[in-house]
């Protein structure tokens with residue numbers, strides 16, 4: 001299915017400098033969210049809303065967060081990920097984090113999130129069926 | 133890079149407690165830090181530590197509202213970089229408890245901010261007084277791959 005961009009970029013007051021963009025697409029029972037930019041308290045609130053709205057709407061079995069484009073994350077961003085994981089788990093679904101950059105992976109590990117959810121270092125982006 | 137002479141320098145940034153200023157503070161301090169030869173990894177660590185301290189000032193100090201000032205200073209001498217983040221918000225009653233990993237007064241949060249500051253910096257000191265505000269002081273030693281250090 002062609003990628004559909006359904007959100008406005010989440011942007012800072014400084015146009016285009018600190019920016020998180022989210023691109024959603026649905027493949028079967030998998031909801032893909034491809035993130036691009038920096039994930040801090042500013043973008044985290046907006047991302048939480050976007051993810052909740054898409055989870056409500058799409059009711060996926062799996063949420064895949066493609067984090068290749070995320071250049072920064074802190075505890076606020078990790079909190080959003082954990083919150084969505086909990087929601088999905090309650091509904092019998094699961095969550096996969098794909099292609100985190102080294103600095104993002106390090107925080108996922110320090111926070112222990114890597115122990116509770118699947119992290120695909122190389123990402124199944126060329127093989128979406130492979131992790132279903 | 134060969135041995136560098138590290139010149140003392142300092143900067144101060146003060147802003148309203150708005151979320152978009154977290155990125156501003158992070159980039160400003162990282163740019164200041166990179167005036168001397170630091171590694172990319174050290175730069176990432178500094179960015180996370182600043183982000184955590186400034187986010188806390190806004191989220192907890194001022195309850196997420198733009199009703200106060202946050203001041204960030206960065207000072208460099210030959211031994212390293214000292215970063216201070218100050219707010220004049222609600223303050224912390226029990227600092228030791230607040231600094232424990234996984235402790236948060238907000239159920240939606242992981243309680244990892246102080247833990248990240250602790251593991252990414254070489255020194256962390258918190259002073260706070262209820263209803264007076266909070267000051268977080270962090271120190272990063274210069275090491276990197278610099279010879280002669």
Ligand SMILES: Nc1ncnc2c1ncn2[C@@H]1O[C@H](COP(=O)(O)OP(=O)(O)OP(=O)(O)O)[C@@H](O)[C@H]1O
Pocket residue numbers: 075076079184188189190192193194219221222223224230231235236237238241242243244245246247266
């Ligand atoms: N500047 C501050 N003013 C008032 N309270 C603070 C401040 N900084 C931290 N705290 C208190 O310390 C607790 C722990 O802070 P810490 O950053 O470790 O976790 P958190 O902010 O709750 O969660 P996370 O950082 O993972 O999003 C906070 O929940 C808050 O109660």
Ligand SMILES: [Mg+2]
Pocket residue numbers: 075184187188244245246
């Ligand atoms: Mg925090």
